Amino acid sequence: MRAPEHALEPSEPQVAYEIGGQRWNKGTTGFEEAVAQAHEQHLRPRCLCQRDTQGQGIEMYVARLLDGYIVKRMPNTGSQHATACPSYEPPADLSGLGQLLGTAILENPSTGTTTLKLDFPMTKMPGRSAPPPASSTASSASSQGNKLTLRSLLHYLWDQAELTRWQPSFTGKRSWATVRRHLLRAAENKVVGGHPLLASLYIPEVFSVENKDAITARRLQQWTRSRPTSGSPQPLMLMIVEVKEIVPARYGHKAVIKHVxxxxFGLDDQLYRRLARCFEQELALWSAVENLHMLMIATFRMTDAGLPNIVELSLMPATAQWHLIEDHFDRQLLEKLVGEGRSFIKCLRYNAPTSKVGVSASLTDCGASPHFLIIERQSFNKDESAGDLERLITSEGQRPWVWNALVEPLPKIPVKGRSYIEPLLFKPASGDQLNWGSRSTMQTSRT
Structure with missing residues (x-):
């Protein structure tokens, strides 16, 4: 059985749960069995990072994955957790996620599955031309609606994979193999059009000359799903890859993918022209900065000749630490945070327009309350931005940090505080014994 929940990176804070009247420290002897039993008995674990509105731990649920179980936060409860808790996430309204929850993203704690509604097709009718690619600013004509565009799906999976999280101990530990493993895990229990997302999702393995034949065989086996059938809609594959280059081919253009x-992957001339127009800013940034990754999320199909052709795509650059970024200002801020050894969560825009104020990052090392970092750009609607900034004031009266990137240099980052997880006292049911685990120590609760 796999280690449950957030065991994605080393050096995480100690996390404790109440499960069936007992306290368990994550990762200690017997914890995995307790989680499995909670799933079988339909019990709701409680995260003991701090109290909820009823004075108890924060309610969680257990989902079953392909190779074990995972303790997950309940929908829309991430902001109730302590900022140092791995289950904490900024309020959904701080990014574009809020407008998609409950519409494009339907999480069912009873089954542990999440249904995703997409605004792009996952099949192609014979003879029909490809739709235009998602644009860099609006993702598609319906991006303000209640479905996931290619770009917002990439943002969602990045969030779910916890690749938006950063702390100093992660330095040097994120590679493509790590990114791939986390994304595949994030895609588990996600359903699109009644089918498992994993069945259609291709993320290339790390290439190895020694294992080339085995890697190729696994790749081709997965791609058989998209083989054309005469007279029937052709299923499309979805891929998340790192682009090495996009260059002219003997006919049309081709995308050369790292690790493949x-x-x-073929692109016709029409798609290539749209690509250059829609992603001019992203391509210019990628060309100018050597250590950036260029990520592509795309649908593709297999031709009659057995070759992959891209149908629709979206591009987004990422830093050396695999943080998705919008522009040069985003990159400057994140490089500053990483260089100063800060802990933070990168907030993503999803379908929200660039004219709307959005939080670029949320510092999680400033004590009990997060500190929101905002980059003010020329595209902001000035009449709306003042109201948006007022709504971002925390319950403690803390105002967000704002950088007017067009008129001033990068300001000083808010100082670190004491990351705090409240040691919530837990009273077991009569006759039960507390399981403190091998490394746990009892603490007194705050009053």
Whole structure:
């Protein structure tokens, strides 16, 4: 059985749960069995990072994955957790996630599955041309609606994979293998059009000359799902990859993908022209900064000749630490945070327009309350931005940090505080014994 919940990176804070009247420290002997039993008995664990509105731990639920179980936060409860808790996430309204929850993203704690509604097709009718790619600013004509565009799906999976989180101990530990593993895990129990997302999702393995034949065989086996059938809609594959280059081919253009050196992906001339127009800013940034990754999320199909052709795509650059960024200002801020050894969560825009104020990052090392960091850009609607900033004042009266990137240099980052997880006292049911685990120590609750 796999280690439950957030065991994605080393050096995480100690996390404790109440399960069936007992306290368990995550990762200690017997914890995995307790989580499995909670799933079988339909019990709701409680995270003991701090109290909820009823004075208890924060309610969680257990979902079953392919190789074990995972303790997950209940929908829309991430902001109730302590900022140092791995289950904490900024309020959904701080990004574009809020407008998609309950509409494009339907989480069912009873089954542990999440249904996703997409605004792009996952099949292609014979003879029909490809739709235009998602644009860099609006993702598609319906981006203000209640469905996931290609770009917002990438943001969602990045969030779910916890690749938006950063702390100093992660330095040097994120590679493509790590990114791939986290994304595949994030896609588990996600359903699209009644089918598991994993069945259609291709994320390339790390290429190895020694294992080339085995890697190629696994890749081709997965791609058989998209083989054309005469007279029937052709299923499309979805891929998340790192682009090495996009260059002219003998006919049309081709995308060369890192870790897939032996198989280019075709783009027709129309799609290539749209690509250059829609993602001019992203491509310019990628060209100018050597250590950036360029990520592509795309649908593709297999031709009659057995070759992959891209149908629709979206591009987004990422830093050396694999943080998705919008522009040069975003990159400056994140490099500053990483260089100063800060802990933070990168907030993503999803379908929200660039004219709307959004939090770029949320510092999680400033004590009990997060500190929101905002980059003010020329595209902001000035009449709306003042009201948006007022709504971002925390319950403690803390105002967000704002950088007017067009008129001033990067300001000083708010200082670190004491990351605090409230040691919530837990009273067991009569006759039960507390399981403190091998490394746990009892603390007194705050009054």
């Amino acid at each position: 050196p032996d198989q280019p």
